[in-house]
Amino acid sequence: METIENQLINAKKARYSIASLSDNGRQEILIRLAAAILAQSAEIIAENLKDLQKMPDTDPKKDRLLLNETRILALAESLKDVAALPDPTNKIISSQTMANGLFIQKKTVALGVVGVIYESRPNVTIDVASLCIRSGNVCLLRGGQDAYHTNLFLVSIIQEVLSSGGLDKNVVQQLPAERKYILDILKAEKYIDVIIPRGSNELIDFVRKNALVPVIETGAGVCHTYIEKTGKLSEGAEIVFNAKVSRPSVCNALDTVLVDEEVADDFLGILSPLLAAGNVEIFADETAFRILEKNNYPQLVFAAPEDFGREFLDYKCSVKIVKNTAEALAHISEFSSKHSEAIVTEDAAQAERFLEEVDAAVVYLNASTRFTDGQVFGLGAEIGISTQKLHARGPFALEKLVTEKWIVRGDGQIRS
Numbered sequence: 001m002e003t004i005e006n007q008l009i010n011a012k013k014a015r016y017s018i019a020s021l022s023d024n025g026r027q028e029i030l031i032r033l034a035a036a037i038l039a040q041s042a043e044i045i046a047e048n049l050k051d052l053q054k055m056p057d058t059d060p061k062k063d064r065l066l067l068n069e070t071r072i073l074a075l076a077e078s079l080k081d082v083a084a085l086p087d088p089t090n091k092i093i094s095s096q097t098m099a100n101g102l103f104i105q106k107k108t109v110a111l112g113v114v115g116v117i118y119e120s121r122p123n124v125t126i127d128v129a130s131l132c133i134r135s136g137n138v139c140l141l142r143g144g145q146d147a148y149h150t151n152l153f154l155v156s157i158i159q160e161v162l163s164s165g166g167l168d169k170n171v172v173q174q175l176p177a178e179r180k181y182i183l184d185i186l187k188a189e190k191y192i193d194v195i196i197p198r199g200s201n202e203l204i205d206f207v208r209k210n211a212l213v214p215v216i217e218t219g220a221g222v223c224h225t226y227i228e229k230t231g232k233l234s235e236g237a238e239i240v241f242n243a244k245v246s247r248p249s250v251c252n253a254l255d256t257v258l259v260d261e262e263v264a265d266d267f268l269g270i271l272s273p274l275l276a277a278g279n280v281e282i283f284a285d286e287t288a289f290r291i292l293e294k295n296n297y298p299q300l301v302f303a304a305p306e307d308f309g310r311e312f313l314d315y316k317c318s319v320k321i322v323k324n325t326a327e328a329l330a331h332i333s334e335f336s337s338k339h340s341e342a343i344v345t346e347d348a349a350q351a352e353r354f355l356e357e358v359d360a361a362v363v364y365l366n367a368s369t370r371f372t373d374g375q376v377f378g379l380g381a382e383i384g385i386s387t388q389k390l391h392a393r394g395p396f397a398l399e400k401l402v403t404e405k406w407i408v409r410g411d412g413q414i415r416s
Contacts, residue, residue, distance in 0.1 A: 004181050007140070008191035010170040011113050014138045017168035019110065023087040026134050030083035033161045034076040037126070040157060041072045047153040048122065051146060060249045060314045064121045065147055075126045082130045082380040088402045089136050103409040108402040110136035112193035115185060116383065117207060119199035120146035125154045127381035129172045135401040140192065142175040142185060186211040196396070198384040201311060218384025218396055221251035221339035222311050223369045226328040226354070227267050228345035229260040235366065236344035237271040243342070243368040245278035249313050251385055252340050252372040256308060256318045258328045264321045265291055272297050280315045283307040287321040309335035325350050329357055336360060338387045340369040361387055361394040
């Protein structure tokens with residue numbers, strides 16, 4: 001515990017360093033960090049290759065791990081975008097003078113020390129660090145073993161930029177990736193103000209059950225797309241294909257297709273060649289299985305009960321035929337992780353019913369669930385997608401890395 005405790009102590013002390021930095025100073029740090037990662041892109045790619053070589057090519061998560069020139073350029077642009085966002089701190093929420101003369105204000109302030117536990121996506125290292133710096137927070141990063149070399153090098157660049165700017169380098173730290181330390185992190189309520197897990201259901205469940213530090217959940221997505229009988233079938237097939245195949249290893253990728261029984265034959269006939277070309281394995285209920293078998297679908301198995309409500313993170317999805325919107329809504333209510341859900345329909349009444357009744361962070365009409373992203377929503381980078389209802393919901397970005405503080409000014413008042 002000694003090594004990690006020293007890091008936690010250093011993080012708490014570093015709060016004063018980042019808190020004293022002006023808004024312009026925080027912006028300048030991010031601009032300089034963008035230039036630094038571009039200047040060292042070859043070194044980043046070399047370190048990333050060490051991690052990539054440990055993962056088999058058949059693992060769909062390998063795409064999440066990859067950093068190439070295009071993605072590093074995107075990270076640099078994201079840093080500039082975050083720098084350009086308005087400062088979320090020191091905003092006056094309310095202000096009033098009481099009858100006794102007390103002047104009471106409520107304003108936004110940084111959360112403090114933010115711990116983020118995530119898996120094999122090294123872009124999260126840059127995203128989280130940039131958002132925390134911009135909002136005046138200290139961040140403790142606990143990435144997975146899969147991205148160990150990449151994360152270590154990225155954090156070294158960040159700390160070099162912080163130090164050269166006269167700041168405490170411990171504003172951003174990488175915590176040990178070994179599992180033996182994770183409980184020490186979760187129980188460090190003396191040092192860490194909030195823990196944010198980003199990754200699989202297993203990771204999030206473990207953090208939720210074991211943390212003494214307050215937790216904001218992000219990451220796990222069991223996402224559905226419902227094809228209602230009035231929907232444009234060709235358009236719906238393209239939406240499903242995009243949601244499943246464009247990046248299957250991310251949390252906003254599609255997991256289950258629900259199809260109205262009146263259009264099941266026609267829709268699955270259109271969808272089959274698309275998903276087959278995408279090498280997608282389908283876990284189908286009995287009715288869907290018969291239709292897909294008739295269409296000679298190559299990778300087809302009967303769905304087991306556990307294939308509904310399953311986050312595949314792979315070129316796999318489940319398909320279920322439903323009688324109507326009510327049955328689709330009931331299925332989503334039972335199996336959704338409350339991340340992103342979509343309906344394809346031309347019936348305005350059914351659309352509004354779906355949008356109002358589905359309990360999820362993001363609900364779509366005639367669009368792919370793959371749009372659930374802080375950058376796409378105009379929020380800059382994101383910590384993750386929050387699926388809970390306290391503090392943050394949906395893309396968890398800069399605007400939510402603050403809490404509230406009351407300031408009361410008096411001139412000698414006492415309470416009778």
